[in-house]
Amino acid sequence: CKGTTKESLLLGAASKEVKESENxxxxxxxxxxxxxxxxxxAFPSISTADFxxxxxxxxxxxxxxxxxxxxxxxxxxLVLVDLSHGSxxxxxxxxxxxxxxxxxxxxxxxxxxxxxxxxxxxLRCNVIANAANWRLKPGGGGVNAAIFTAAGPALETATxxxxxxxxxxxAVVVPLPSDSPLYTREGVSHVIHVLGxxxxxxxxxxxxxxxxxxxxxxxxxxxxxxxxxxxxxx
Ligand code: AR6
Numbered sequence: 001c002k003g004t005t006k007e008s009l010l011l012g013a014a015s016k017e018v019k020e021s022e023n024x025x026x027x028x029x030x031x032x033x034x035x036x037x038x039x040x041x042a043f044p045s046i047s048t049a050d051f052x053x054x055x056x057x058x059x060x061x062x063x064x065x066x067x068x069x070x071x072x073x074x075x076x077x078l079v080l081v082d083l084s085h086g087s088x089x090x091x092x093x094x095x096x097x098x099x100x101x102x103x104x105x106x107x108x109x110x111x112x113x114x115x116x117x118x119x120x121x122x123l124r125c126n127v128i129a130n131a132a133n134w135r136l137k138p139g140g141g142g143v144n145a146a147i148f149t150a151a152g153p154a155l156e157t158a159t160x161x162x163x164x165x166x167x168x169x170x171a172v173v174v175p176l177p178s179d180s181p182l183y184t185r186e187g188v189s190h191v192i193h194v195l196g197x198x199x200x201x202x203x204x205x206x207x208x209x210x211x212x213x214x215x216x217x218x219x220x221x222x223x224x225x226x227x228x229x230x231x232x233x234x
Contacts, residue, residue: 039076041229042114043129044143045089046221047196047214051131051203057215059092063100065222069230070106076233078107078226079125081114114143115150118186125188127232129225132193134166134204147182147191154180155191166195168205169220173228192228196221 045062047053066078082090090109097107112121114128130147133140136159138148148155154177163172171194182188197217198206207214 038124039127039233040079040123040125041076041127041129041192041226042079042081042110042117042123042125043192043194043225044081044114044131045093046129046131046194046225047198047218048089049131050140050142050200051196052199053197053214053218054199054211055088055092057211058218059089059096061215061218061222062089062093063096063102065219065226066097066107067100067102068223069226070102072230073106074233076229077105078229079123080107080109081112081117082109083111083113085111087111113146115146115182116186125186127190127192127229128182128188129171129192129194132166132195134168134195136160136163136166136172136193150186151176151180151182151188151191155182159191159193163193166193168195168197169217169224170195171221171224171228173231190232192225194221194225 045058048055048058062080070078080090080093090111094109097104110117110121110123112123117123117125117128128147131143133144138156139145155174158177159172159174162174166172171192174191174193176183176188176191178184180188182191197214198204199209199214200206201208207217
């Protein structure tokens with residue numbers, strides 16, 4: 001979170017999430033650590049919209065995986081993002097994370113478009129995750145379409161250099177070229193594509209409601225995502 005005037009103005013807003021980021025900014029100043037130095041991964045809830053994964057089960061897995069990785073982050077943090085204040089997955093995760101006493105400076109939720117977190121929300125996130133498709137192609141709706149559109153063709157080219165496809169449960173870290181609008185406008189230096197389990201019979205490789213497989217693939221997906229983020233930190 002960058003402590004700019006823009007952010008300070010936004011921090012006056014009413015949302016709980018924004019207030020949380022205000023506390024973070026203040027905390028960082030008190031600790032004499034520049035807020036610019038906080039490396040932040042913003043991630044959407046993988047598989048719970050187009051891929052129709054059950055929200056209760058997904059929220060358990062998000063909290064479990066955040067708890068597993070949060071202490072390895074040192075000066076970095078994780079932010080779960082969704083588009084609306086009415087997001088079911090955000091409220092489930094918030095409640096469950098609070099019960100587990102997960103440090104709210106290291107992990108919190110935020111309402112906003114993941115491609116405009118800094119310009120619209122004042123939240124500086126240098127790494128964002130994408131709920132990708134197996135072909136790693138633009139389009140298809142949801143967060144994938146939004147990220148590829150906002151990043152411009154540079155993301156597709158950079159992605160191709162790293163991988164041509166993805167297996168469910170896997171992730172690929174893509175450094176974003178510095179001429180991408182997502183880099184220049186939002187300060188995003190890396191996109192991590194993640195392929196989650198698909199429960200939607202209209203999409204490829206549907207698991208047909210097999211939540212044994214589905215939960216295990218979703219756990220793998222978050223492990224791959226957070227491991228990828230740690231690899232950027234080191
Ligand atoms: N900013 C923040 N969160 C968003 C945004 C956004 N711009 N757009 C959607 N979300 P989804 P999936 C939230 O459907 O279920 C694509 O077509 C959304 O509310 O994007 O993993 C791909 O090509 C939800 O909480 O991903 C794949 O084929 C979360 O992001 C397929 O969808 C994930 O929703 C992947 O489906």
